Amino acid sequence: MTRVVVRRLLEMALVMAIVVTIVFVIVRIAPGDPAAMMLGPDATAKDVADLRARLGLDQSLPAQYGRYVWGLLHGDLGQSIFLARPVTQALWERAEPTFFLTLFSILIACGIALPVGILSAYRHGSVFDQITSTVAMFAASIPSFWLGLVLMQLFAVKLGWFQPSGYGGPGASLGERLNHLVLPACALGIVSSALIARFTRASMLDVLGDDYVRTARAKGMSEIRVVLLHAFKNALIPILTVIGLTAALLISGAIVTETVFGLPGVGSLVVSAVLRRDYPVIQGTLLVVAGLYVLINFIIDMLYLVVDPRVRY
């Protein structure tokens, strides 16, 4: 067990090292001088040279790489050019809406998908199954930003139940801030629930015909216990995989949705950084998002170990 965890952690470190290198190289091989591109066509040669010196671009590539990695090891993602603060600080300031948005989206997605998937597998071929399968296909094919706009129009503009945009003022309470997240989280969660529901249904359908489910019934337990305790737990591994994938996708889905709902999260930070060519911020965000992907994968792998005693990597 400990060996597996240690090996996984080492693999994660290797993946991150590769990601760091790729991010470093991509920025360097982008056509033109990053400093000149950041400052725009009106900048003087001296401004550009100053910026190059500030970014360390006047040093040799190995030296730059060494400084960059050294900084990373100390938790330093560099300085934002436009925000006049370290990238880590900029990311941290924007982390809360993105974190809660992703978390709520996953909870909403699972809250819809798991019961629907389980029930449509249990009653496969029924009217309920057919309707949910059709709706799921439809839901999977709508873009979350479009659904976000529809929800905004309906529940914020017409009914006024939720805030259409923003994240409250600087002094807003946690409750007020979370209220702003309801609609975007629904938009993301509903769209992602379709995939999870399909996987849950397929995986449950597989398992419900298994011999040990019949054994469970032969013990004289309630159907709910048969389905949830014996069947669902066995169906969980593929479902966990798809939930993990969805969580990773949601981080990128959040970028668009945050922009639609005017949420000051990591998504809108990176969008404005791209528009202003704030390379350190783009670089840092890329690294953090990649790190989260790897971390989610690690968590899912560890959950396999918890769920299934047969899993030994």
Next chain:
Amino acid sequence: MSAAAPATMPTSGGEIDGLAEGVVLAVTDLETHFPSRRGVAKAVDGVTFTLPRGRTVAVVGESGSGKSVTSLSIMGLIAPPGHVAGGRILHRDRKGVVRDLAKLSNAGFRHIRGPEIAMIFQEPMTSLNPLMRVGDQIGEMIALHERISRRALRARVIELLQLVEIPEPETRIDAYPHQMSGGMRQRVMIAMALACRPNLLIADEPTTALDVTIQAQILALLRRLQADLGMSVLFITHNLGVVAEIAHEVVVMYAGRVVEQAPVGDLFARPSHPYTRALLASTPNIARDIDAEGRRRPLAAIPGAVPPITALPPGCAFAPRCAHVLDACREGRPGLVAIAPDHVTRCIRRDLP
């Protein structure tokens, strides 16, 4: 057969009296149907037999003869859209209450499955939940039906593991199924089935998936447990060697119908139905099939296969494969005829040697 169709009188609460004394289970004219695109498949078509207390009745037949469907019908475990379409399954519980299981709801079955009727399945490799420790799976059976403390439960489970002769029960109780061999898993299944002291055990081909030496061990174990606990056992098998080892009575099934029924000695000594005879002839017999010079006698295989139950011939279902078939066999469906006390056969040919 004499006690197979007792006069029954419904009493209040859906309980039915009239099951002959000393009989635990009486199946009468059982019909289990599976609707399919090609029509209704009558997997079990008018099956009748009784199971006396403390006895072992073996149900024998090829794949597709309806023997497993019969046992699942008794447990109420037929998967929809299949269903029990007719007949009665009278069962006497340990308090003496008689119920018709054919009319019992799923909720009603919850108190029958486990404490009254327990079942062992064919595939020990897949019949245990791979994610649960075997001790928890056995303990779950007890905890579902009795109030018991955790400590007492663990002690009971260890006792059960000892009962089915699993070595080192104190450590095996925490093993997962994949850490055990097929024979050990089947012992776990048996321990689970016996956990609530059922008065009726249904064993659906419990040794088919096991090695021959393990088969013999499991059979010996079942026979010992049956004698010690005084259980009635319904034993489903296609193996006549196993029947000879364990059964008191034998029910031979073909294409969803009972074709012959007799006490085990009588059936082996005087098989009447051509299908029973063919089954006996096709059973490998080391003494008979090879001589001292190593010359082998050809095995007497039954030609053809069980016809699909949606396309049975109009007369006797075995007629297309029967060596003694007459024109009359293809016309009317033969009824069960008594040829000796407790010995019935579904064949019109009384003249066979």
